[in-house]
Amino acid sequence: MLQPPENKNATPQASNQNNYTPVKTSSAPIEQATIGRSLVIKGDISGGESLFVDGRIEGTVNIPEHRVTVGRNGVVTADVNAREVVIMGKVQGNIICSDRLDIRSEGSVTGDVVVQRISVEDGAILKGSVQVQAAEQKSKQPHQKQADAPKPTMEAPKASAAGAGA
Numbered sequence: 001m002l003q004p005p006e007n008k009n010a011t012p013q014a015s016n017q018n019n020y021t022p023v024k025t026s027s028a029p030i031e032q033a034t035i036g037r038s039l040v041i042k043g044d045i046s047g048g049e050s051l052f053v054d055g056r057i058e059g060t061v062n063i064p065e066h067r068v069t070v071g072r073n074g075v076v077t078a079d080v081n082a083r084e085v086v087i088m089g090k091v092q093g094n095i096i097c098s099d100r101l102d103i104r105s106e107g108s109v110t111g112d113v114v115v116q117r118i119s120v121e122d123g124a125i126l127k128g129s130v131q132v133q134a135a136e137q138k139s140k141q142p143h144q145k146q147a148d149a150p151k152p153t154m155e156a157p158k159a160s161a162a163g164a165g166a
Helices: 003-010 012-025 136-137 140-150 151-166
Strands: 030-036 042-046 050-053 056-070 076-088 091-092 095-103 108-110 113-115 119-122 125-126 128-134
Touching: 095 108, 113 119, 119 128
Parallel strands: 030 050, 042 056, 050 056, 056 076, 076 091, 076 095, 091 108, 095 113, 095 119, 108 125, 113 128
Antiparallel strands: none
16 A cells, blocks of 8 residues: 555646546446246245346345346235335336335336335336435434424423513
């Protein structure tokens, strides 16, 4: 790390370009499980890695920390709970995303959706209710419950203060 500052003094632009390249290539590869076109799974699926579905699933899919991708040949008849969901095939069931739902132009969703962010491309089909929650809402849910309780208490003193001030 002492060499880049020496190079920086000699040619700052060249050393900066060299320093950025290794940083970008040092990212770890993403692990992803795949359910192939000919596979049919009935039951509950849960895991700690991303999932690509190009076959059939009936049951539930629970991968809260990772991405679930339903490929063009994928047919999912299940409730899906994931951080991020990308749909290019067909999903029948409710979807809960802690981050983002992306329904591509060839994708189809029939069911209720709860997300922070949603993207529906032209040509995509979405039948059901959509509930968009703010990113702050998830991280502050315990705080909001506490904040909701004092609000009625706060209103009474405000009314008293307003009455006392008048």
